[in-house]
Amino acid sequence: QLQLVESGGGLVQPGGSLRLSCAASGFTLDYISIGWFRQAPGKEREGVSCISSSGGSTNYADSVKGRFTISRDNAKNTVYLQMNSLKPEDTAVYYCAAYLGPDTDSCGYYGMDYWGKGTLVTVSS
Numbered sequence: 342q343l344q345l346v347e348s349g350g351g352l353v354q355p356g357g358s359l360r361l362s363c364a365a366s367g368f369t370l371d372y373i374s375i376g377w378f379r380q381a382p383g384k385e386r387e388g389v390s391c392i393s394s395s396g397g398s399t400n401y402a403d404s405v406k407g408r409f410t411i412s413r414d415n416a417k418n419t420v421y422l423q424m425n426s427l428k429p430e431d432t433a434v435y436y437c438a439a440y441l442g443p444d445t446d447s448c449g450y451y452g453m454d455y456w457g458k459g460t461l462v463t464v465s466s
Contacts, residue, residue, distance in 0.1 A: 343367040343455055345437050350460030353427055361422040361460060363437030370394075370413065374440045374448040375420040377411065379433035379462075388450030389435070390422060398447045405431075427464045434459040 349361040363375060376391035390401045390411040399411050410423040420437060438453035 345439060345455055345457035347435060347437050347457045347460040350435060350462045352463045352465065354466050355427060355429060355464055357427050357464070358423070358425045359427065359462060361424065361435055361437075361462075363420040363422075363457060365418045365439070369415075370418050370420065370439070371415050372442070372445055374445040375411075375413065376438050376440065376448060376450050376453060377420075377422045378436045378438060378450070379431075380436070380459075381430075381433040384433075386436070391448035391450060392420060393448045394445035400448055424462070427462075429464045432462060432464050434461050 344366045346364050347361060349359055353359055372394050374393045377389045378386050379389050380386040389405055390409055392399045392411045392413055396413050408426045413420045436459045437457045439455040440452060441454045
């Protein structure tokens with residue numbers, strides 16, 4: 342069974358950091374691009390960051406540029422989202438999603454094939 346499982350969410354104070362993980366099971370991430378999304382209460386889901394299958398191409402939403410870093414460790418079948426300088430407006434459920442192709446040499450936020458169930462990030466003092 343193909344699954345994505347997010348972890349690493351929690352409660353953090355403004356200015357703090359968290360690292361989210363997206364672990365895949367049932368398939369290898371080697372040829373798959375991954376996107377991170379978030380959905381805050383009362384808001385639509387938005388794309389936050391994505392990474393191509395090789396890791397050579399990444400993208401960030403303007404709201405997180407310079408604060409978030411996406412990376413991948415294909416040997417561990419895991420993609421990470423390092424989140425620094427967190428703000429209250431970053432509070433949301435964060436999801437990772439996999440795009441199986443055909444073009445995984447770049448990345449985007451559409452046509453995702455598999456989704457995780459999400460992890461909650463709360464930024465509050």
